[in-house]
Amino acid sequence: MRIAIVNDMVMAVETLRRVLMTVKGYQVAWIARDGAEAVTKCAQDTPDLILMDLVMPIVDGVEATRQIMKNSPCAILVVTASVGQNASKIFEAMGYGALDAVSTPVLGPSGNPEAAQAMLAKIVTIGKLIGKSGGTSKSKTHTESPQSIFAPSASRLPPLVAIGSSTGGPNALAKILSRLPASFGAAVVIVQHVDAEFTPSLVEWLNQQTPLSVQLASQGSRLEVGKVLIAGTNDHLSLQPSLSLSYTKNPIDYPYRPSVDVFFKSVAQHWSRPGTAVLLTGMGRDGAEGLSVLRNKGWHTIAQDRASCVVYGMPKAAVDLGAAVEVLPLDAIATTLIDRIAMMR
Numbered sequence: 066m067r068i069a070i071v072n073d074m075v076m077a078v079e080t081l082r083r084v085l086m087t088v089k090g091y092q093v094a095w096i097a098r099d100g101a102e103a104v105t106k107c108a109q110d111t112p113d114l115i116l117m118d119l120v121m122p123i124v125d126g127v128e129a130t131r132q133i134m135k136n137s138p139c140a141i142l143v144v145t146a147s148v149g150q151n152a153s154k155i156f157e158a159m160g161y162g163a164l165d166a167v168s169t170p171v172l173g174p175s176g177n178p179e180a181a182q183a184m185l186a187k188i189v190t191i192g193k194l195i196g197k198s199g200g201t202s203k204s205k206t207h208t209e210s211p212q213s214i215f216a217p218s219a220s221r222l223p224p225l226v227a228i229g230s231s232t233g234g235p236n237a238l239a240k241i242l243s244r245l246p247a248s249f250g251a252a253v254v255i256v257q258h259v260d261a262e263f264t265p266s267l268v269e270w271l272n273q274q275t276p277l278s279v280q281l282a283s284q285g286s287r288l289e290v291g292k293v294l295i296a297g298t299n300d301h302l303s304l305q306p307s308l309s310l311s312y313t314k315n316p317i318d319y320p321y322r323p324s325v326d327v328f329f330k331s332v333a334q335h336w337s338r339p340g341t342a343v344l345l346t347g348m349g350r351d352g353a354e355g356l357s358v359l360r361n362k363g364w365h366t367i368a369q370d371r372a373s374c375v376v377y378g379m380p381k382a383a384v385d386l387g388a389a390v391e392v393l394p395l396d397a398i399a400t401t402l403i404d405r406i407a408m409m410r
Contacts, residue, residue, distance in 0.1 A: 066197045067094040071103040072118040080172050084181045100129030107137045114140045119154050127158045134162035140191050144169050152266035160236030162375045193320040194349050223290045224251035224409045225340035229325030231258040231347025233375025242275035244399035251406045252288035256296045256325045264297045286310040296323040303331035321351040329355025339363035341405055347379035357388035366390045
C-alpha cells in the first residue's frame with residue numbers, strides 16, 4: 066500500500082514514517098508539509114491512503130481533504146495530536162470524505178505506543194475497504210435467537226427509524242436530525258462508522274444540531290420515542306429478543322465496526338413492527354444486505370442518491386441489490402421521515 070504523510074511537524078512525520086516501516090508492504094509515497102502541498106502532490110501522484118494532519122499552515126487538513134476528495138479522491142485517515150480539541154474539525158473532514166481519525170503516535174519512553182497500534186489497525190481496515198489488504202468477511206452476521214416472551218406485541222412498539230452511515234455521514238446525519246421536530250414521534254437508532262474514541266464528541270455535536278435527545282447507546286438501552294441512540298463502541302450494536310440494545314464482537318473479522326448490516330439484520334429479526342430504514346453516504350457495501358432484509362420484512366427503505374453522497378458506495382450497493390424502496394437526495398430524507406411517521410401514528 067502506498068501511503069502519503071501530510072504533517073507540518075518534523076518529529077510527527079518521522080514518527081509516522083517509522084511506524085509505517087514496521088509493516089511489510091507499506092511504502093511512503095510522498096510527504097507534504099501543509100495542505101496546499103498535499104493537494105498538489107495528490108493530483109500529480111494519487112496514493113492509496115493519506116495520513117492527514119488537521120492543524121497546518123496555508124491550508125489546513127479539512128480544506129485539503131475537501132479539495133483532494135473533489136479533484137483526486139483517495140482514502141484519507143485523519144491523524145491529529147489533539148483529538149478532543151479538534152472534534153468539530155474531525156467531523157467536518159469526515160463530511161468531506163475522510164474515512165476515520167486517530168491520535169498521532171508519539172514514540173519514546175514518554176510516548177503512546179498504543180496509538181501506533183491503533184493507527185495500524187485502522188490502516189488495515191481501510192486497506193480491506195479499498196481492496197489492498199484482502200476482502201471482507203463472508204461470515205454470517207448473527208445467529209438465530211428464539212423470540213423472548215417478554216417482547217411486546219407489534220401494536221405496542223413505537224415507530225422506529227434505523228439509519229446507517231459512513232464516509233460523509235456526520236454532516237448528513239446533522240442535516241437530517243436538524244430538520245426533525247421535537248415532536249418527532251419515533252425512536253431513532255444510528256450506526257455510524259467512527260471509532261469509539263470519537264463517538265462521545267459526535268453525540269455532543271449532534272445534540273447541538275437537533276431538538277431531539279441524542280445519546281450513546283449503552284448495553285441494555287431501550288428504544289424510545291424522541292430519543293436518538295448512536296452506536297458507541299468498536300463492537301457491533303444489535304437488537305436483542307427483549308428489544309433492548311446490546312454489543313457483540315461477532316463477527317470478529319468483519320471490516321466494518323460497528324456494522325450497519327449486523328444492526329439492520331438484528332432489527333429485522335426482532336422488531337415486529339415495520340419501520341423506516343435509511344442508508345446514507347459511505348464507502349463499501351455495509352448495510353446493503355441488511356436493508357434488503359428489512360425491505361423483505363415490509364420496511365420502507367431509503368438509500369441516499371448519488372448526487373448528494375460524499376461517497377456513493379453503500380447506497381449504490383443497496384440500490385444494486387434492489388434493497389431501496391426510494392432513492393432520495395439528502396435534503397428530502399427528513400421530510401419523508403416526518404411524513405411517514407405522521408401516517409403511522
